[in-house]
Amino acid sequence: MNKEYWEQRYTNQETGWDIGSSSTPLKEYIEQLENKNLKILIPGAGNGHEVSLLHELGFNQVYILDIAKQPLDRFKINNPTFPIDHILHQDFFELQITFDLIIEQTFFCALPPLLRPDYAKKMYESLNDSGKLVGVLFDFPLTEKGPPFGGSKTEYHTYFTPYFQVNTMEKCYNSIKPRQGNELFVIFEKQIKTLL
8 A cells, every 4th residue: 555556546536434534533632722723643544634723723833744645735725824844744653743733644554554553662762752643543453455454542553553652542532423432532642762
């Protein structure tokens, strides 16, 4: 699942993960954030509904990242006042910027499961001290047929506890109807420690 794969998905309009707006769990989390100066990244953001919401709410250090160009071009058209240098067309694993908050929305589940340990490590490296990784992870049996690929609390703990304090990992009470019972809301806080 490389850049060409995702470009083809957008070309063919095979974007079932895109619900057309910000997902309820993330919308409610974003709306309660008070510090408008937080440096925030949404990786694998696609059409960037959560990015648009943050921008509309006055957050001025928000970045959108995707490996596919088509959704970013669409995002630019739909958000003409969004800073162009905050639109990152690149591979997340090559990112060299750090953030206070990274919001996870259907990025983790789209990666081949073999990359999950790399994802956890890269998230750690991409966060400032005491930074947070917040978002939604799917909670259904891991499948070879994806994306989306599933997973479980137990599996997720193995990836994230070496790097993060798990503040929250609970079933979402406010998922949209098609995802009810299949989402975990997570808040992981970067641990300040020396990694071996």
